[in-house]
Amino acid sequence: MNRTTLSLIAGTAALAAVTGFATLNEPTAPVSTARTAAVLPVERTSLVCPAPSTSDIADTSYTSFTPVTKGTGGDGSAELAAATAESADADGAKSGKGDKKKTEKPVLTPKAPGTPATGDTSGGESPALIGTAEGKYAPGWTVQETTEVAAGSGRGLQGVTCTGADTEFWFPGVSTAADRTDYVHLTNPDDSAAVVDLELYGKDGAVKSTAGEGITVPPLSSAPILLSTLTDEKQDDLTVHVNVRSGRVGAAVQALDDKLGGDWLAAATDPAGSLVVPGIPKDATAVRLIAYAPGDADADLKVQLASPTGLITPAGQETLHVKAGMTTAVDLGDVTRGEAGSLVLTPSGPSVPIVAAVRVLRGKGDAQESAFIPASAPVGTRASAVGNTAKGTTLSLTAPKGTAKVKVTASAGSGGGTAASKTYTVRSGTTQDVELPVPAGLKGTYALTVEPLTDTPVYAARTLAATEEGISGFTIQTLPDDRGTVAVPETDEDMTVLQK
Incomplete structure (x- = not known):
């Protein structure tokens, strides 16, 4: 899903993009050949x-x-x-x-x-x-x-x-x-x-x-x-x-x-052999992993938790077998044990595409609340999470394959304030709940924009929490790439195509 389609034809063209689709206007000049792609904002x-x-x-x-x-x-x-x-x-x-x-x-x-x-x-x-x-x-x-x-x-x-x-x-x-x-x-x-x-x-x-x-x-x-x-x-x-x-x-x-x-x-990212489920709250009391293999082959997965200190394997839940065409679920309990964490699923045998998500519980007894986190695509170039408040917002960053540097910007507030930014280093195989930059003079809610500064894949999730009549409600959103830009190759006239 989220496929991007480019139609490249001759001449100067105006770029337009609608929910992941980008096109160029009809040609007014001879057909040309593509050179280096320019990255332009969608319109x-x-x-x-x-x-x-x-x-x-x-x-x-x-x-x-x-x-x-x-x-x-x-x-x-x-x-x-x-x-x-x-x-x-x-x-x-x-x-x-x-x-x-x-x-x-x-x-x-x-x-x-x-x-x-x-x-x-x-x-x-x-x-x-x-x-x-x-x-x-x-x-x-x-x-x-x-x-x-x-x-x-x-x-x-x-x-x-x-x-x-x-x-x-x-x-x-x-x-x-x-x-x-x-x-x-x-x-x-x-x-x-x-x-x-x-x-x-x-x-x-x-x-x-x-x-x-x-x-x-x-x-x-x-x-x-x-x-x-x-x-x-x-x-x-x-x-x-x-x-x-x-x-x-x-x-x-x-x-x-x-x-x-x-x-x-929310919808899980496209089926893939390796997946990341970012941003499981550190105070999660129960985590249930659900996975499905849409193809004709069974999937055998290694289950790891990216913690603040590195990748660890949950005791008794080292692997997961997912039969082809079937949904498999496993309880991981309080897998984060008071620390920030993200699930990292990788093949323990041949790579077989799967989709996955987790259900998270917080609280105890009658005060329990639930939320879901689907496996996510990485942040890519940039992603934003909106509706953040001065209290009750947590941003979780994960770099499962290598150390990454990440810039996080807190916008001006919806009612006033001045934007602020911080840069973080996320070590390989770890998850961090970062200390957020605070907009000066914040009024209302604000947005968080995440921009990786290195090529290492970074995954992110934002948790909002609020207490209503004694029950701590919460919700979690992942931050895949916002698809705010699209690559458009530069072109030159190529008159030889008229002779073919």
Whole structure:
């Protein structure tokens, strides 16, 4: 997923990018040959945010941020607003929930790159949102949706980074157990309908179901699909594969537990032989690893924890065997033991692509809360996490393959303040919860932008924590590359192609 497509044709062209797709204008000069690629900022980015909650006591905040990027020029705009069409039920029928017209006021409108913009909603009728950023607002545009629910199923803090639309998603860690209520939210930002298949895989392989086939998501709308309606089987650990037959959608899973709170599960990174699950909280009381092998071969994995002192092997959980086409889960307990940690999964035999995620619990007894961390791609060039507060924010950095230097910038606050930066050295094989730079005169929330200064892969995750009626809610988001730039080869005229 997250594939980037370049169409290179002759002449001077204007660059445009929408959720990972970049194109050049039609040619006005002879066909040319490519030379060294120039790295240019994208000029258009589109994101979707799922409907936040059905709880009448839900309070949701949205935060938008674009890091300042060289070469963007002075023009542009960004807006996050409700979808314009009706939403749909699981069978594709229009439900009317979240109906909004384009004339309604946007939830937020950023004023300038480098400064967060915020908006909020409350109650259980808030719709899915579709956002577009152009010009100087487009490169690295990031939007966070964070919801506080004081009581009921899924109570606690739920957070998700709004994503671009795509054609395939993997979600290891979903469930149809009696105490879980898991929805796959499918949001279509385009002007034509999308058709989606939902495939479930459990401990014995594919789960038989026809209800997940051919789900139609109308244009500019969102469809929340309750997973338990797709099968009568009750399984604790499942993987759902979102496969888009036509069109594109944004996808995220809302996993709500009757006793253990809830959170959003973002899509895992593409299947790969080696994976990193960054940013497991040091005070995690229980960590459950869920993995799935989508191919025809079994996967044998070495399980390691990147701790502050280096890579260690959890006692009794040195390896994991994942059968082809099946979901495997293992309890790792309080694997971090009071220290920052990230899971590093590598092949112990032939490399076989897998997808993975972990479910994390914090607290004890009736005060337990849960969150999910999918395996993530590295930060790459740059990534941002938004909606951070003066207290309750933790940034975790991991460098599993070599020592790395990383620059972290805390932006100005949404209500005022001055940006600040720090540089950190993350030793090979370790995870660090870094001491964050503090914006001077901070008012409101702020953004954290992570920029590796070395070629060593760096993985990052941000934890937000807040106490609501005695329960410490938390949510965790990973920080893959923001895809704020794209490589565009320089060109020269090549008249010889006209003679062929």
